[in-house]
Amino acid sequence: MVIMIHGLFVLEPKAVLMNEQEQKLKDSESAIGSLQTSKEYMEKQFAEVENNLREVENNLRELLQQDPGLARQIMSMSM
Numbered sequence: 318m319v320i321m322i323h324g325l326f327v328l329e330p331k332a333v334l335m336n337e338q339e340q341k342l343k344d345s346e347s348a349i350g351s352l353q354t355s356k357e358y359m360e361k362q363f364a365e366v367e368n369n370l371r372e373v374e375n376n377l378r379e380l381l382q383q384d385p386g387l388a389r390q391i392m393s394m395s396m
Contacts (some may be wrong), residue, residue: 318331381388 318329318334319326320329320334321327381391
């Protein structure tokens with residue numbers, strides 16, 4: 318088979334080209350698998366962070382409801 322490299326045509330045996338393409342396919346499939354695993358891990362981490370943030374927000378709301386004076390202090394500081 319003939320392939321083009323930097324504007325030149327090079328004759329390569331078909332078997333060599335097929336092996337190269339098969340290796341590229343295997344490498345790509347491996348990379349996809351690795352990226353999928355990373356994506357799943359990141360999605361779990363993101364969900365955990367979201368849950369933690371909701372919990373902090375709920376705790377803060379509860380604290381401010383229990384102590385209106387603290388809520389007024391915080392409001393006066395932010396203005």
